[in-house]
Amino acid sequence: MKHLLSAGDLDRDEALLVLDTAEKLRELADRPIKKLPTLRGRTVVNLFFEDSTRTRISFEAAAKRLSADVINFSAKGSSVEKGESLKDTALTLAAMGADAVVVRHPASGAPHRLAASDWISASVLNAGDGTHEHPTQALLDAFTMRRHLGDLDGRRVAIVGDVLHSRVARSNVLLLQTLGADITLVAPPTLLPVGVEQWSCSTSYDLDAVLPKTDVVMMLRVQRERMNAAFFPSAREYSRRYGLDASRMASLPEHALVMHPGPMNRGMEISADVADSTRSVIVEQVTNGVAVRMAALYLLLAGAGPAIDDTVPEQRSRETP
Numbered sequence: 001m002k003h004l005l006s007a008g009d010l011d012r013d014e015a016l017l018v019l020d021t022a023e024k025l026r027e028l029a030d031r032p033i034k035k036l037p038t039l040r041g042r043t044v045v046n047l048f049f050e051d052s053t054r055t056r057i058s059f060e061a062a063a064k065r066l067s068a069d070v071i072n073f074s075a076k077g078s079s080v081e082k083g084e085s086l087k088d089t090a091l092t093l094a095a096m097g098a099d100a101v102v103v104r105h106p107a108s109g110a111p112h113r114l115a116a117s118d119w120i121s122a123s124v125l126n127a128g129d130g131t132h133e134h135p136t137q138a139l140l141d142a143f144t145m146r147r148h149l150g151d152l153d154g155r156r157v158a159i160v161g162d163v164l165h166s167r168v169a170r171s172n173v174l175l176l177q178t179l180g181a182d183i184t185l186v187a188p189p190t191l192l193p194v195g196v197e198q199w200s201c202s203t204s205y206d207l208d209a210v211l212p213k214t215d216v217v218m219m220l221r222v223q224r225e226r227m228n229a230a231f232f233p234s235a236r237e238y239s240r241r242y243g244l245d246a247s248r249m250a251s252l253p254e255h256a257l258v259m260h261p262g263p264m265n266r267g268m269e270i271s272a273d274v275a276d277s278t279r280s281v282i283v284e285q286v287t288n289g290v291a292v293r294m295a296a297l298y299l300l301l302a303g304a305g306p307a308i309d310d311t312v313p314e315q316r317s318r319e320t321p
Helices: 012-030 054-065 086-095 110-116 135-149 167-178 207-213 235-242 282-301
Strands: 043-048 069-074 100-105 123-129 156-160 182-186 202-204 216-219 257-259
Touching: 012 135, 012 167, 012 282, 043 054, 043 086, 054 069, 054 100, 054 123, 054 282, 086 100, 086 110, 100 110, 100 282, 110 123, 123 135, 123 282, 135 167, 135 216, 135 257, 135 282, 156 167, 156 207, 167 182, 182 207, 202 207, 257 282
Parallel strands: 043 069, 043 100, 100 123, 156 182, 156 216, 182 202, 216 257
Antiparallel strands: none
């Protein structure tokens, strides 16, 4: 692959290759020196037109752990505020010799436009475009599920909340159905997109009916910054109907996982005690995100470089002879 733009672009074998590669790279998180020489001499640009903490830092950490040079670009304080177009920004990055461009943009389809153009020859990774997709988030979610539940064939995943504005939900539906999971979207009717019946999943308005038969419940942030209308009566009403609290968590099967892509609105879509519980893998998702993004960068950029098995050092015993 040249680019990673959509979770729907990955077939089952490609998705499993990313996850298996991430599994090998995940070992670095437990080592004193968390760095490989794999992408030495390559340049990765984080091109972010929207505010981000987790995704930008995760991509930066992933690139640096593979020894790539990293350039962070933020639209705030840049020539974009003076009216510079995406094309001119891309041409500038091409002139700087970028090998990969990680793009987050408020306009759906912007990374696809960049990848399809002749403005830049670098690989393009979609780090979130508007309300469209966020493929590496779906990959890290699947990676986290697989580490706890094994094969995802037949696993039941409930994605709950603001599906209408969620790029995470769209990417997860595409990827998880490719991996064989059964997905149910749970939301009020106003927060389900038009045409959702054509997605490869089922829908429900009743969270309490779905939870007892769920292996993974993924809570979505209510994106009030994208809402220009009243999609539900009040925050209190939304929390009462669709929030995950301790009583609802108790109805989950014992093995079930609680997930959230972050950032969380504690007390709204998820209570503090659930977010911090032993059932929650929200912090682990962040750790796994670095490994998954390392895998994506490695597979797109390594080319004829060294294999992972040649660059991940063997664990040496710390015992003195």
